[in-house]
Amino acid sequence: MLHLRAAFVASLIAVLLLAAAPAHAVGLFDLEWSELAPGVHVAQRPDPMRYPVVCNTVVVIGDDGVLVFDAGGFPSQGERVLAKIKSLTPKPVQYIVISHWHGDHNRGIAPILDAFPKAQIVGHTFTRAAMLGAPGQRILKSEQAGGVRDTAAEVKKSLDEGKFFDGTPLDPAEKPFFERFVTDAVEHQAEVMRMRITPPTLTFDDKLDIKLGKRLVQLRHFGPGNTKGDAVMILPAERIVAAGDTVVAPIPYAFGSYPASWVSVLRELNGTRYKTLVPGHGPLQTDTTFLDLMGEALTLVASQVNAAVAQGKPAREVFKSVDLSRVEQRFTKGDPILQRFFGFYFRDPAIESALNVAKGIENEKLTEDPPVKTP
Numbered sequence: 001m002l003h004l005r006a007a008f009v010a011s012l013i014a015v016l017l018l019a020a021a022p023a024h025a026v027g028l029f030d031l032e033w034s035e036l037a038p039g040v041h042v043a044q045r046p047d048p049m050r051y052p053v054v055c056n057t058v059v060v061i062g063d064d065g066v067l068v069f070d071a072g073g074f075p076s077q078g079e080r081v082l083a084k085i086k087s088l089t090p091k092p093v094q095y096i097v098i099s100h101w102h103g104d105h106n107r108g109i110a111p112i113l114d115a116f117p118k119a120q121i122v123g124h125t126f127t128r129a130a131m132l133g134a135p136g137q138r139i140l141k142s143e144q145a146g147g148v149r150d151t152a153a154e155v156k157k158s159l160d161e162g163k164f165f166d167g168t169p170l171d172p173a174e175k176p177f178f179e180r181f182v183t184d185a186v187e188h189q190a191e192v193m194r195m196r197i198t199p200p201t202l203t204f205d206d207k208l209d210i211k212l213g214k215r216l217v218q219l220r221h222f223g224p225g226n227t228k229g230d231a232v233m234i235l236p237a238e239r240i241v242a243a244g245d246t247v248v249a250p251i252p253y254a255f256g257s258y259p260a261s262w263v264s265v266l267r268e269l270n271g272t273r274y275k276t277l278v279p280g281h282g283p284l285q286t287d288t289t290f291l292d293l294m295g296e297a298l299t300l301v302a303s304q305v306n307a308a309v310a311q312g313k314p315a316r317e318v319f320k321s322v323d324l325s326r327v328e329q330r331f332t333k334g335d336p337i338l339q340r341f342f343g344f345y346f347r348d349p350a351i352e353s354a355l356n357v358a359k360g361i362e363n364e365k366l367t368e369d370p371p372v373k374t375p
């Protein structure tokens with residue numbers, strides 16, 4: 001009786017401790033796993049808005065080996081994915097597919113590759129070029145030189161001053177988010193120092209089919225969208241699609257993107273008639289509502305930017321004139337953090353990208369410009 005009571009008290013304490021634990025007690029790279037179909041597992045970091053953002057990972061177990069789609073952007077994430085694969089199957093990892101060149105999808109591959117050195121790294125031809133060229137190298141170099149720590153210092157200053165570095169006031173509801181941003185930056189900067197670039201060893205341009213025994217994996221490039229080399233994975237038998245960052249919820253990322261062409265990528269994704277779509281980040285999609293919303297928003301950006309450029313408006317005027325009020329609330333639901341990041345991650349970079357496309361300026365230049373000579 002006594003020990004039963006002790007057990008009850010112990011479990012009550014455990015429940016109370018759990019309830020009292022703040023949300024940020026969840027580790028930065030802790031992943032939640034679910035099985036979408038037999039042998040198809042997806043990992044998601046809870047809270048997709050937490051910074052740094054962490055991509056969703058899909059593990060597909062075939063008859064003889066394993067394929068991983070977007071194995072991770074951080075070494076700690078790759079280590080967790082590797083541990084999970086080892087707990088699921090003794091089969092070797094044969095393929096590691098990279099959806100696109102952005103580091104949050106591939107700079108955590110190294111631990112998996114070290115464990116399975118024969119694994120092929122698969123990606124679009126452009127993805128390989130961008131990882132080896134200026135885009136991938138430049139960002140890693142600046143982050144390893146302390147870029148993460150410096151950004152955190154800027155955010156800390158904004159918190160102290162009560163206004164953001166773009167001059168806008170900080171809503172009190174935003175404070176916990178940015179306080180956690182500053183705390184997480186220590187671990188983030190340490191991860192960046194451990195990263196290395198592992199470009200694709202097997203590339204494709206439009207499509208590549210991989211047979212994992214009886215299981216068919218289709219990799220497709222539907223044209224420029226989030227990047228010039230987006231690869232999506234289709235499991236036709238299971239009607240599962242992994243979209244990389246052609247779909248990101250709740251707020252899509254539009255840096256260096258191709259808004260008009262991206263709309264047709266979304267149309268192709270809808271055309272696969274998926275049962276489950278795994279976005280690059282954020283919650284799984286089981287219908288087309290969110291993809292339709294993204295298509296509507298990107299169409300609005302592309303058409304308004306093109307019209308403004310045709311009228312000869314200068315860039316500053318174009319930024320002011322684009323009106324996304326018809327869609328913004330459906331992305332943000334009035335949440336102050338989502339409102340701020342709707343501007344940071346989507347509206348401003350989408351407008352800038354569409355402007356570049358309209359003016360023929362390369363969004364993802366593979367080479368560095370020569371340094372400007374001062375007389």
Ligand SMILES: [Zn+2]
Nearest residue numbers: 055104245280
């Ligand atoms: Zn991403």
